[in-house]
Amino acid sequence: MLNRLTSVASNGQRLNGSFKSITSGIVMLIAGTGLLFWNEGNFVKTKQSLKEAESVLVRVSDMSEVDPLLEGRLIHASSLANTDDILTDSLFGICETAISIRRKVEYYQWKESSSETRSTSRNRSETKTTYSYKKSWNLSPVNSQFFHTRGYDNFVLVTVDAQTVYAKDVSFGGYQLPHFIIKSISGSVPATPSLSAETITYWEKKIATDARNPKANASPSQQLVHINGHVVYFGPSPNAPNIGDVRVTLTKTLPADISIIAKVTGNTFEPYQAANDKTVSLVSMGTVSAEKMFSGAHTSNVLWTWLFRLIGILLVIGGLRLMFSILQALFTFIPFLGHILNVGIGLVCLMAGGVWSAFVISISWLWYLPIIGLIMLVVAGTGIWFLKKRNEKSMRL
Numbered sequence: 039m040l041n042r043l044t045s046v047a048s049n050g051q052r053l054n055g056s057f058k059s060i061t062s063g064i065v066m067l068i069a070g071t072g073l074l075f076w077n078e079g080n081f082v083k084t085k086q087s088l089k090e091a092e093s094v095l096v097r098v099s100d101m102s103e104v105d106p107l108l109e110g111r112l113i114h115a116s117s118l119a120n121t122d123d124i125l126t127d128s129l130f131g132i133c134e135t136a137i138s139i140r141r142k143v144e145y146y147q148w149k150e151s152s153s154e155t156r157s158t159s160r161n162r163s164e165t166k167t168t169y170s171y172k173k174s175w176n177l178s179p180v181n182s183q184f185f186h187t188r189g190y191d192n193f194v195l196v197t198v199d200a201q202t203v204y205a206k207d208v209s210f211g212g213y214q215l216p217h218f219i220i221k222s223i224s225g226s227v228p229a230t231p232s233l234s235a236e237t238i239t240y241w242e243k244k245i246a247t248d249a250r251n252p253k254a255n256a257s258p259s260q261q262l263v264h265i266n267g268h269v270v271y272f273g274p275s276p277n278a279p280n281i282g283d284v285r286v287t288l289t290k291t292l293p294a295d296i297s298i299i300a301k302v303t304g305n306t307f308e309p310y311q312a313a314n315d316k317t318v319s320l321v322s323m324g325t326v327s328a329e330k331m332f333s334g335a336h337t338s339n340v341l342w343t344w345l346f347r348l349i350g351i352l353l354v355i356g357g358l359r360l361m362f363s364i365l366q367a368l369f370t371f372i373p374f375l376g377h378i379l380n381v382g383i384g385l386v387c388l389m390a391g392g393v394w395s396a397f398v399i400s401i402s403w404l405w406y407l408p409i410i411g412l413i414m415l416v417v418a419g420t421g422i423w424f425l426k427k428r429n430e431k432s433m434r435l
Contacts, residue, residue, distance in 0.1 A: 063360030070353025071398050077350060078402035081343040087312035088335055095299065095328060101211030108302040112310045112318075114328035116297040119215060119223055123205035127288065129198070130270060131232035136290040137208055137223055143200040146273075146283040147180040148173060148190040173281065193282045195245045195262065195272050210298070214306045222321040223296060226289035228268035238263045245272065297326040347399070354398075355391030362387060 091112055098108065098115040125139045126132060132139060152169050171190045177200070182192040208215040208223075233241075241263045264271040273283030299320040300307035309317035320331045362383045 059360040059363045063357040063363070066353045066357030066360065068357075070350045070357060070395075073346060073353065074350035074395055074398045075402045077343060077346040078399050079406055081339060082403070082406040083314050083316050084339045085336065086314055087316035087318050088332060088339070090312045091299070091310055091318040092328075092332055097328060101213060103212040104305050109304070110302065112299065112301050114297070114299045114331070115211075116295060116325040117211040118293060119208055119210055119220075119296045120293040121205040121208045123207050125203050125205060125290075127201075127203065127229075127231075130286065130288060131234070131237065132229050132288060132290075134229060134290050136205065136229075136292055137220060137294075138202055138204045138226075138291040139229055140202045140226060140289045140291075141198075141200055142177075142287040142289070143198045144175040144177060144285050144287070145179050145194050146173060146279045146281060146285075147176050147192045147194075148182055148185070148281060149176070149180055150182075150185050150187075150190070152186075173279075175279075175285070191281075195282045195284055196241070198284060198286055210296075212305070213302075216306050216308065218309070218319070219298060219300065219307060219321055223291055223294065223323070225294055225323055226291045229288040229290040230268055231265060231270050231288055233263070233265060233270070241272065295324055297322045297324065297331060299328065299331055351391065351395045354395050355387055358387040358391050358394075359384065 094112050096108065096111045096113045098105075098113045101115045101117045119137065121137055122135060125134055125136050127139055127141060130141070148171050150169055150171055152167055167186075169186050171185075171187070179194050179197070180192050182190055204217065204220050208220050242261070245262050260274055262272060262274060264273075264276050266276060268288045269276075270286040270288070271283070272285070273280060276285070298307065299310075299318065301310040301319075307319075309319040311317050318335075320335055322331050322334070
């Protein structure tokens with residue numbers, strides 16, 4: 039479902055918008071530079087902390103009893119994470135012996151998205167914005183008050199709080215697991231709700247009498263509460279969702295074998311603090327060797343570093359692009375020249391952003407690992423020299 043909105047801007051308005059873009063560009067450039075510097079340092083510190091943890095690790099095969107000799111040591115061990123705690127979700131009639139019970143809530147809503155196409159002439163620019171609307175499940179209600187097109191109104195039949203309840207007493211052999219490890223235990227399975235006839239009647243009356251519900255005048259005989267396995271559905275038909283419908287998915291995490299790398303303190307555990315103040319604690323499901331757990335941690339460190347590195351580089355390039363948008367605004371009254379300038383500015387920002395990012399990354403490495411930093415600084419310097427020579431050549435032409 040599409041709706042188009044066309045706006046027209048004069049040259050003066052375009053210039054005014056460009057000055058605002060310069061401010062936004064400076065903010066993006068600073069944010070991207072800061073992210074790149076922090077990210078490289080975080081990668082080095084995380085790698086160093088993991089290597090330090092590997093060097094002091096004690097492998098423990100039996101956790102059945104508390105061992106005073108392990109006090110203060112970083113250990114690797116595998117055992118059953120077990121509990122006798124009974125967790126409840128009274129709203130949906132769940133009472134289970136489990137490590138955790140999760141209630142995931144989704145709302146069927148309209149969502150708005152937009153795309154723009156621009157065209158320019160001698161004394162004005164025209165922007166066509168196309169708004170599209172689609173129905174989808176969302177983790178929270180979507181406010182349709184500020185939608186650009188009327189007629190796509192959202193509401194909800196009922197609101198339900200999402201939550202996760204954790205056991206407080208979870209054993210690991212003769213030890214007790216702290217909350218930060220308990221939260222890391224995965225492997226959820228369906229939890230079957232048990233709603234009495236009285237509870238179902240309560241929900242249906244609540245939906246039918248809710249002042250915010252446009253379906254308040256619906257037929258009283260219409261069933262609005264459905265239970266399908268571990269899903270409770272609020273709406274006329276689970277197979278044909280309507281705007282306002284709500285579905286609640288219930289899951290539980292049962293006792294299971296886990297492997298941990300953590301520091302022993304008394305009869306429980308805490309994260310290991312390395313010399314560079316970074317903390318290390320790892321949890322894996324099942325019986326997993328220390329080598330495999332550390333290998334996974336190193337891989338995760340690399341992947342997160344590349345993700346933040348990419349975000350930082352894009353922020354730098356985008357910031358430069360916004361800062362140079364004033365040049366494009368000055369020449370948009372000549373469509374052909376404006377198009378060439380736009381392409382040229384894009385290429386320059388791409389190259390300059392890449393060189394600047396490499397420079398920032400090399401400075402960061404120079405701070406943390408001088409030898410590698412020097413090599414990267416030489417590469418970045420070569421790039422800057424190349425851009426300078428290219429610019430001088432263009433000026434002569």
